[in-house]
Amino acid sequence: MNKIAECSVIIKDDFNNIFLVMKKTKKNEPKLWYNVGRKIKGKESEEKCVARAIKDDLKSIVFNVERLGEVINISNEVCAVFKGELKEKIVLGKDIVEGKWVSISDIDKFNLAPDEKEKLDLFLNI
Template sequence: MNIIGCVLILKDDFNNILVLKKKVKRGQKEIWSLLNSPLKGKKDCEKTLSKAANKSLKTVLFELKEFKEFSINEEEAVKVYTGVLRERYVLEKSYDDANWINKNNLEKYEFGELDNRILNEYFK
């Protein structure tokens, strides 16, 4: 299966997960998501996600570990990793908001189909 992207589940010391909301144009639906990045060229997911966290959150990742692969269709999949944030983050301007959530308040947020599958599997 061809890996086309990487997704990062960012957690804190209390097993809460950081979810992000991108800025949208008027009339578009606001959807929360996990930090993700397309895989370009021959780069590996670890480097790609470290750069994405540095760019989007202006912070450093700790304890990056592979979690699971999730298929998008018959030929393509994304690799999911977990990582820990130990310092404050600063959102880049393309993001509107970020929240720490846990299993109990997962239903209050609207996610895309893939992020929903990933979070449900993670909180099992």
């Protein structure tokens, strides 16, 4: 079993739309869309990592968290992928520029960061 280096959560609503975020970047870097996620700190559990990512980026609490699987990211690290739902209003954290609910049919219109498509494929194939 590989050691999990990071966790990512696909946030969905009752209509199976997903929430994507755009992180702050430097002027010359591309503006890419991501799922909410974080690197695991120390001996932190995967579930605590997901909760911390949601709290830091969206100032909210995630419910109905379910592990979907794992993907290998471009840094060759293992990323655990979860899905979850929010029950509170979203307030973007300091490192997030924009957040948007996206229907599954419109995902291809967004400039997704590397690895994000593989994570979304886990969600779409359940």
